[in-house]
Amino acid sequence: MSLTPLQQEIAISALKVLVIFGALMSLFSGMTYIERRVLAFMQFRLGPNRTGPFGILQPVADGIKLFFKEEVIPAGANKLLFVAAPALAVVTAFLAVAVVPYGGTIHIKGRPILLQISDLEVGVLYLFAISSLGVYGIVMAGWAANNKYTLIGGLRSSAQMFSYELALGLSFVTLIMVAGSFRIRDIVDSQAGWIWHWNAIRQLPAFAVFLVAATAEVNRTPFDLPEAETELVAGFHTEYSSMRFALLQMAEYINMITASAVGANLFLGGWHFGLPGVPSSPLWFIGKMLAFLFFFIWLRGTVPRFRYDQLMHFGWKVLVPVAMAWIFVAAALVLWRQA
């Protein structure tokens, strides 16, 4: 090898980034198809089944269609922000993935390679930071389009993300306390061994809070108020068309995938199988992530949408107090175990 160590590092990181990026893109397009299909089955419909075998090529068709559609920028819109918003949304969505680990360390030619783009010491905090930045894409989009539906949609979603980020964070606090580290990898490893070491079981309240908060955080049903068709046409992306629309959609799905990955890592023991004997492998992680994704789709097929005031009420007066209470309990337990 003629590369200096630094260059090797950079090359490997770039490789990882490419791989993850490709995987995410394909997963995204796959998700659009899977979601429609599964929903259709849940509702005794067929769903897309024309293009290709079982309509597998549907996403491709959609992509091409969107690509060739006309770009419309409303006259009264604030051009700069209107254009910037989708980009921002997607970028933040992808940034979040950077710290999500998807396996232990593998060795290629004796060189240890961490199955994670970057193993931050403050991984969890980083996740928060990025997800809190995600609000701006939506706010920008809503505001820039200069349309009351989009504005309300944007405000709603930002308020919602705001409120539920709090609960989300509180639900993570206990994991951090137990694992004693902000590093996602450490939290995952703290759940190695038997299945009841998983935080989903060991810290059921936190897990429950996480499920709800995460659903709200990625604006999925029953918390999909920002794009409540019945009230707000299509919420903050009413005015968007063609690729920008596609970008916003992508951002949403990537967020959902990230949330699932994080959930799988923090609560379902990541790449650990849950039995001491079984070797840990990325496969388990992927399986758990897919389970989460299915859960989201399932919810959408099952649960009706909240009303806005109910949503806020639930977030602030139920979720947050529950998370707080659990923090106290967990802290007490941790202290007791230490003593």
Next chain:
Amino acid sequence: MSIALFQAILFYVFGALALGAALVMVAQRNPTYSAFALIVTLVSLSAVFGLLGSPFIAALQIIVYAGAIMVLFLFVLMLLNVRTEVRAPGEGRVFKLVAIGFGALLVGEIGSVLVAARPALAGGFDASARQVARLLFETQYLYVFEATSILILASLVGAIALAKRDPSP
């Protein structure tokens, strides 16, 4: 090409970004643009923090400033539907010139000090969340921390009380 150089490059990139965004924020007449510019400044500042070896504060910076405070600003901007500043006819020009002059004076004064100063560079610097937390919770700062929690509570109540519409009309 070494790690240090790499870091240095990143540092200057983000520093320039922060500076430029700050200038935009001040120069911009449309408060919404200013807000977004400020957000850019904050984010790049947090990157600078990270490069200065304090990841914890970097994360906090984004969470608190970009994630909470600036969203609040944007909310208010959208709520009040703020328009672009109209250029005031003439008056206040002198005042602004004087202000800029004094700003320059400030830069001159402190800059002279900073240029003259030769900062050290401590080795084995570890500002991980663990260390910061130790300092925060195991020394006299604990009381300050509690005090800030009370402060937050007070401001919470105050903000609600202030912004609440008075029921009378």
Next chain:
Amino acid sequence: MSPTLIQHALLLSLALFAIGVVGVFLRRNVITVFMCIELMLNAGNLAFIAFSRAWGNLEGQVLVFFVLTVAAAEAAVGLAIIISIHRHKDTLDVDAFNLMKW
């Protein structure tokens, strides 16, 4: 990472601070003025971080932590005040808020 870098970080913080200061005088929109103040606070944070890096002393980090807290509180209350002022005067022009005089 070298001493000069630290120094440049300090200079950067100075520049940001100065920009904030000037901004307070240039802008007439209260919210922008407020944002300039936030910018100044951040410049202060940067200086703290740089110094803490320079002398390997974590107190700087802790102080930044407190600055963040205070800034959050301040933003909440300040914006609330702005809202209530706007409700009464229906403008955000600082020149309009001139009741505190002889």
Next chain:
Amino acid sequence: MVAHSNHEPASGHDEGAPAAHAPAGHGTGHGHPPEAGFAGSPWVVLLTFILLFGAGGWLLRSFPDTVPFAILLLPLLGFTVLALFGDAIRDQGEGAGACWLACGTVLTSFALAVATVYRVMQFPAGDTGLRFTQPYLGFEWIAAGPFRVQMNLLVDNLSSVMVLVVTGVGSLIHIYSVGYMSHDPDRVRYFSYLNLFTFFMLLLVLGGNLPLLFVGWEGVGLCSYLLIGFWFTKKSAADAGKKAFIVNRIGDVGLILGMILAFNLFGTLDLVDLVSNATSLTEESLWQFGPITTVCLLLFLGACGKSAQIPLHVWLPDAMEGPTPVSALIHAATMVTAGVYMVARLGALYSLSPTAMTVVAVIGTATAVLGATIALVQTDIKKVLAYSTVSQLGYMFLACGVGAFAAGVFHLMTHAFFKALLFLGSGSVIHAMSGEQDMRNMGGLRSKLPWTHRTMLVGCIAIASVPPLAGFFWKAEILWSAYKIGGWGPYVWGMGLAVAAMTAFYMFRLYHMTFSGTFRGTEEQAHHVHESPRTMVLPLQVLAVGSILAGLLGVPAILGDVLHIPNVFERFTEPVFEAAHEALPQVFTAAPPAHTIEMALMAASVTIAAFGIALAWQLFQRHPEVPARIASSAAPVYRLLLDKYYVDEIYQAVFVRGLALGGGKTLHAVDRYVVDGGDGEVRPGLGVNGIGWFVREVVAKGSDVWDRYVVDGLVNLTAAIFDNMSYVFRSLQNGLVQHYALSMLIIILFMIGIGSRFIL
């Protein structure tokens, strides 16, 4: 230190378990009052109770150092439950259950307290014979630089006695209250307060350091406020509550300052260390106001507030507005004795300062006399008892002041018994008389309230020093130790003797006016009178027995030697006061008189008590018409006493309206007649006007010119200058924030500019 913090968290964790359910169990235990039982199958409840109680008992056995915390926390737990779910419980119609739950917590603490005392007595005694343990909750409460306060209790001979008294009397009064408050819709709130009070009182007596003690101190103050004002819809009650609170604050200031000084002086506030450090100091001479004296006096100010000593005694009588059991528990048995407890606890400190001792003794004596004299003529049954309490507290301080700490604490204990008994008795009387408190409308209740009558009689005998009941022994002890210190001792002794006589007199006056003679109440009162329910009579009987027996615990040595009864109490508490007693000889340098004298004094006190009783009998049994004649013949004195020496009025005038009005008038008078005095014509003299007249006639004319041209000239010039400059400066204050900010910036730049000179 016996406690180890290592197993504290674990045990601190499990002490909740037994506490949580023992009360419920007790609820079922006694819990079948006529009003309501517990919902659900009693057997299940009983079984769970047995199981949990057994488990709790086992745990407490295996971690004995948590027992004191359990004692503390049980009432708190009761309070929490009642405070949180009280209304719910009441609306479930389980109000009685709630009351029994309250009693259960306190009774359980009592049981635990007994266990603790037993355990403490098992400890290997220190060289002084002191046995103590300092259970430690395992963390530091305050750690601010050198000022460190541990979360530790102190269980030693003294505090264990106090705990026994508090929990014992407390639980009896809880039980009594169940009957007494049975008709009150708010009784759940009442019991929650009562539990909270018990918690704070226990914290006060168990606290291992002054700050903890102070927390309890303030807490009992709060509860007393809440309970005095329990019927807050009645204005007088609310005012009385406020009065008690405020007056106590005055004392607390002293306590806080005292603590701060003590910390500066000793570098610690832990009681054990305090005493041990105190012994190392050298005592100050009389009337030397050194640091020790200052600390003692400040602390004593706090004690005055809490224990209603002159000049802060005014709140206690008004406190009788609260429910009678409260008066019994808080304002007779426990809280008001907190001051005595503290002084005794810090006896080692006080004994280093003759000044403080003297002040304590004098104040105590004065209060005793004041209370007794006022009690002679009061007609409200509770007021009589209240003033009797004031005077007895004075007695206790007298004892501490003359260095008889053990005797003082002994008096405290016995007083807790019989005064609680008397108050509860009076409560039972009031209950029977359907709220009537004026003794002039009572009488002849002996047959109607047999048990109340008997127990009250016991109480009266106990407080009037009739051997072999408690009162006799401690009075003999205290008076003797007052006499033997020489110096001003004999005078104190005389006073004490007089007080003893008056005590006997007014107690039997109360007895006769209430129980003997003929009924003087209204008709419907007459046929409404009835003996109180079982729950009220039982505590009376128990307390009566206690009052009879308690005395035998503290038979003075001289009698004890003859009768071969050891002075159990003194021997038990002696070690606590060891340090104090060592220092005392330097303070009171008088050779103790002979034992014959002691005998004589004892005889004197008995005879004078007998005299008082006989007099009361003569006046209020044989010739009920005489007192009126005496009152009219000695009208001024009578009124003076009846109006409590006008202390309240004086305070009202001086402190409340005082400087505004009273002071104002005086000043005005002074101003008008002394300062202004004499204006040449009307009031000749050398006041201002006199001089003014002279000046006006002679000097003014001359100075007029100078004045008009020079002085005014200058003044006007200055004014003109400012007037013109103002136009310049006002433009600075144009209300524009940014301009202000700019000026701020300029100043800052200026300062930086100066500062940077030094840096560069």
